[in-house]
Amino acid sequence: MSIKNLKMKKMKKQNEKNIFYDSSLKKRHASAKRFKIFAMSSLVTAIAFLVFFISDMLIKGLPALQQTYVQVEITYNDKSMKSPRGSVDRKLRRIVSRAAIREIPRQMQNNPQLKNTTKFKWILADDQVDQYIKGNYYKLKNKDKQKVDELKKQNRVELRFNSIFFTHGDSKIPEFAGIKSALIGSIFTLLVTMAVSFPIGVMTAIYLEEFADDNKFTQIIEVNINNLAAIPSILFGLLGLAIFINLFGLPRSSALVGGLTLALMTLPIIIVTARAALRSVPDSIRQAGYGLGLTKIQVVRDHVLPLAFPGIMTGTIIGLAQAMGETAPLIIVGMIAFIPDSPSSITEAATVMPAQIFTWAGMPERAYIEKTAMGILTLLTVLISLNAIAVYLRKRFETKW
Amino acid sequence: MVANINTLNRDNIKNITREKMKTKINVKNLNLWYGKNHALHGINLDIYKNKITALIGPSGCGKSTFLRCINRMNDLITSVNIKGQIVIDGKNIYDKDVDEVSVRKRIGMVFQQPNPFPKSIYENVAYAPLKHGIVKKGIQCDELVEQSLINAGIWDEVKDILKEPGTGLSGGQQQRLCIARTIAVQPDVILMDEPTSALDPISTEKIEALMLELKKDFTIVTVTHNMQQAARIADMTAFFHLGDLIEYDETEKIFINPKEKKTEDYITGRFG
Amino acid sequence: MLANYEEKLGEIKSEIITIGEGLLKSNQLIVKGLKNCDENSFTEAKTYIKNVSNIVKEIDNNIITTLALHSPEAKDLRRMVSYLKITNELLRAASNTRNFIKGFSEECKDVDSKIVNDYAIPMQKSTVDAIKYTVDMISIDCVDETQECFNKVVIAENKTDDLYEMIESELLKQKPKESDFNKFHKMLVVLRRSEKVADRAMSIASLLLYANNGGEIHRV
Numbered sequence: 001m002s003i004k005n006l007k008m009k010k011m012k013k014q015n016e017k018n019i020f021y022d023s024s025l026k027k028r029h030a031s032a033k034r035f036k037i038f039a040m041s042s043l044v045t046a047i048a049f050l051v052f053f054i055s056d057m058l059i060k061g062l063p064a065l066q067q068t069y070v071q072v073e074i075t076y077n078d079k080s081m082k083s084p085r086g087s088v089d090r091k092l093r094r095i096v097s098r099a100a101i102r103e104i105p106r107q108m109q110n111n112p113q114l115k116n117t118t119k120f121k122w123i124l125a126d127d128q129v130d131q132y133i134k135g136n137y138y139k140l141k142n143k144d145k146q147k148v149d150e151l152k153k154q155n156r157v158e159l160r161f162n163s164i165f166f167t168h169g170d171s172k173i174p175e176f177a178g179i180k181s182a183l184i185g186s187i188f189t190l191l192v193t194m195a196v197s198f199p200i201g202v203m204t205a206i207y208l209e210e211f212a213d214d215n216k217f218t219q220i221i222e223v224n225i226n227n228l229a230a231i232p233s234i235l236f237g238l239l240g241l242a243i244f245i246n247l248f249g250l251p252r253s254s255a256l257v258g259g260l261t262l263a264l265m266t267l268p269i270i271i272v273t274a275r276a277a278l279r280s281v282p283d284s285i286r287q288a289g290y291g292l293g294l295t296k297i298q299v300v301r302d303h304v305l306p307l308a309f310p311g312i313m314t315g316t317i318i319g320l321a322q323a324m325g326e327t328a329p330l331i332i333v334g335m336i337a338f339i340p341d342s343p344s345s346i347t348e349a350a351t352v353m354p355a356q357i358f359t360w361a362g363m364p365e366r367a368y369i370e371k372t373a374m375g376i377l378t379l380l381t382v383l384i385s386l387n388a389i390a391v392y393l394r395k396r397f398e399t400k401w
Numbered sequence: 402m403v404a405n406i407n408t409l410n411r412d413n414i415k416n417i418t419r420e421k422m423k424t425k426i427n428v429k430n431l432n433l434w435y436g437k438n439h440a441l442h443g444i445n446l447d448i449y450k451n452k453i454t455a456l457i458g459p460s461g462c463g464k465s466t467f468l469r470c471i472n473r474m475n476d477l478i479t480s481v482n483i484k485g486q487i488v489i490d491g492k493n494i495y496d497k498d499v500d501e502v503s504v505r506k507r508i509g510m511v512f513q514q515p516n517p518f519p520k521s522i523y524e525n526v527a528y529a530p531l532k533h534g535i536v537k538k539g540i541q542c543d544e545l546v547e548q549s550l551i552n553a554g555i556w557d558e559v560k561d562i563l564k565e566p567g568t569g570l571s572g573g574q575q576q577r578l579c580i581a582r583t584i585a586v587q588p589d590v591i592l593m594d595e596p597t598s599a600l601d602p603i604s605t606e607k608i609e610a611l612m613l614e615l616k617k618d619f620t621i622v623t624v625t626h627n628m629q630q631a632a633r634i635a636d637m638t639a640f641f642h643l644g645d646l647i648e649y650d651e652t653e654k655i656f657i658n659p660k661e662k663k664t665e666d667y668i669t670g671r672f673g
Numbered sequence: 674m675l676a677n678y679e680e681k682l683g684e685i686k687s688e689i690i691t692i693g694e695g696l697l698k699s700n701q702l703i704v705k706g707l708k709n710c711d712e713n714s715f716t717e718a719k720t721y722i723k724n725v726s727n728i729v730k731e732i733d734n735n736i737i738t739t740l741a742l743h744s745p746e747a748k749d750l751r752r753m754v755s756y757l758k759i760t761n762e763l764l765r766a767a768s769n770t771r772n773f774i775k776g777f778s779e780e781c782k783d784v785d786s787k788i789v790n791d792y793a794i795p796m797q798k799s800t801v802d803a804i805k806y807t808v809d810m811i812s813i814d815c816v817d818e819t820q821e822c823f824n825k826v827v828i829a830e831n832k833t834d835d836l837y838e839m840i841e842s843e844l845l846k847q848k849p850k851e852s853d854f855n856k857f858h859k860m861l862v863v864l865r866r867s868e869k870v871a872d873r874a875m876s877i878a879s880l881l882l883y884a885n886n887g888g889e890i891h892r893v
Contacts, residue, residue, distance in 0.1 A: 284516035291510035
């Protein structure tokens with residue numbers, strides 16, 4: 001006790017000599033530290049959620065990169081042409097994918113040499129077999145299960161890289177379902193969106209910022225544009241339905257309609273960011289331009305726009321990345337339909353990746369779970385790369401200034 | 402070489418009488434309103450050719466506003482209302498048939514904060530002359546750029562780095578680049594709005610020396626809040642106060658024998 | 674330094690030198706006149722100090738203008754202020770010279786030629802030296818040279834003083850009669866003018882020493 005007292009007395013004496021000693025500082029430092037810990041824990045929580053989500057997706061989705069193939073004997077003869085199911089041994093029929101069996105007549109047509117031969121081929125296995133091999137819940141009859149185990153012992157079962165996922169569109173046959181048509185549909189839609197919203201948005205922003213007078217009318221317009229950015233996206237879908245499909249009679253479910261709807265949605269965002277970018281250009285540049293006897297167009301086009309360009313680019317890409325992930329308005333416009341083939345033009349029916357993911361999430365078969373997760377990962381990859389392009393472009397143009 | 406006391410010729414002494422100076426700009430009863438605020442009250446002023454005219458006065462007295470009237474920069478502000486005439490070489494620049502862009506081709510402006518374009522030094526100087534069609538791209542343009550940079554006193558410092566961005570120069574160099582850019586357009590008049598207030602003393606001196614050189618080819622009107630600068634370089638000085646032109650005379654007279662009490666109070670620092 | 678400021682400083686300096694050299698020439702001609710006792714030299718001497726007051730006015734105005742417009746500092750400020758005071762001295766030196774010429778040309782024939790040759794001429798020569806070194810000082814910048822020159826001026830001025838005293842005692846030795854007293858008195862008064870010019874030269878030199886080397890403006 002006395003030692004503690006002595007120490008306290010010593011410190012008190014030291015503090016009296018020290019002209020910089022402030023007794024309130026201790027409390028203030030302590031509260032600052034508490035705040036720091038609180039902020040850090042919020043950050044950690046947010047990161048934890050993110051990590052949890054990503055790891056869950058990865059765990060569910062990565063198995064989709066592999067698909068089960070079995071080696072069976074296929075008989076190519078006239079009977080197989082008429083009834084392909086017959087080309088495979090009866091016991092193995094349920095183990096093999098229906099999609100693969102469908103292919104057999106065509107194979108025989110393309111390759112006449114195959115006629116009247118029997119070959120051992122590696123073909124796609126049924127989705128339940130696939131689930132069984134991957135260790136998930138499966139619905140195989142005991143007979144079939146035993147057959148599979150047998151084949152496994154004979155090393156006639158293997159997991160291969162699932163290229164089908166990236167080369168085929170949606171299918172009712174789970175093992176044959178892929179994301180390609182959705183990807184192409186997304187790209188077409190995005191192209192339409194970009195082609196429509198970027199020029200209109202940037203031009204509007206330039207007009208509002210540089211040419212319009214600063215009166216009540218323009219202020220009202222500005223407020224309304226900001227409000228538009230906050231409207232729930234599903235309402236844009238209804239707008240698209242009413243105008244583009246009913247009024248203009250554009251083909252339903254096409255990338256054109258989807259793109260136009262998304263363009264309406266992205267327009268306010270582009271206008272707002274473009275205006276902010278234009279506003280961030282210092283006024284001294286414009287003054288210098290006018291002082292030299294340049295016209296407004298010359299000043300805006302040659303001096304203000306190049307400076308504002310990085311900001312506009314970033315805003316546009318972020319807006320487009322957002323558009324890529326939109327589902328609700330596209331559902332109203334009809335892009336939720338079942339589209340197995342990739343669209344070849346913007347007026348053909350198409351689907352987009354988020355819609356595809358939504359569809360797969362609602363399918364009963366178990367195999368679609370991993371496909372859903374893989375679809376999510378694909379979508380995330382595309383979004384992240386778009387953002388990375390935005391960052392790169394911004395950095396590249398920023399060094400010049 | 403000292404002359405004999407009797408041969409010192411009185412006429413050689415540089416006492417320029419005002420009648421011998423040519424008028425370049427004639428301001429007649431100029432009034433300006435910012436919305437309801439009457440900022441300039443009936444200004445009458447003659448600016449003489451190839452002379453440096455300085456506008457001095459306390460903050461907010463309207464000298465910058467007046468300066469910006471001369472090249473119609475105030476037209477860019479929507480709430481501004483201007484009445485009166487500014488006659489340059491016989492034509493009132495506020496006439497209906499005069500395009501403000503063409504006014505600014507003949508009357509250049511240098512601003513308080515150096516504001517080179519974010520382009521290369523070469524392009525900074527070359528952009529406006531090319532756009533106005535003064536020179537064609539190629540050797541003609543190169544020569545104009547070189548001559549302008551020489552006349553602005555910055556050629557030796559930048560001749561090897563013409564492709565570098567203009568914003569990479571120091572403050573004083575940037576301001577001289579802006580001056581080079583302005584004279585490349587070959588104006589008659591150069592307006593300078595506190596050109597050295599953002600610069601250090603050495604750069605300031607360089608630019609003041611430059612202005613003394615430039616007045617041989619251009620008419621210069623400058624606003625300065627530093628009266629000593631006006632004393633050092635200006636031929637004529639105008640004192641503004643709260644939107645009125647109080648006194649306008651040769652700089653010597655203003656600083657040694659001001660006629661108005663307000664002028665005297667300002668110059669001696671009795672009000673700020 | 675701005676070109677117009679430099680020009681102004683140069684102009685003022687050269688105008689001061691102009692007056693100085695005029696003064697010098699005038700006093701040199703006086704020496705000649707004393708030697709030969711001829712009117713022409715004295716008349717010519719007068720022409721060299723004719724316009725002094727006009728030039729002095731101009732110098733003063735120039736100095737005021739320079740102070741107002743260019744705010745000189747340090748050496749430039751000391752120079753300007755010195756020059757402002759120097760013009761006064763020059764004016765009075767010119768006046769003294771003029772009075773000497775006027776007075777002497779009246780009395781020249783009466784004065785004892787021995788006094789003239791032995792004392793007046795050396796005294797005037799000394800005065801000329803003092804003026805010469807002073808005029809040289811105007812053009813010098815270097816501190817050491819300035820001090821040297823100043824010393825020379827002091828020596829010349831002291832010599833002039835001594836010579837004047839000797840003239841005084843010589844004249845008194847001659848034990849003039851009462852009727853001649855006026856004549857001798859006038860002689861002394863005239864010769865004193867030459868001594869005053871040397872005094873002025875020393876004042877000017879002292880101000881120039883302050884201008885170049887600094888310190889206090891009122892020395893000694």
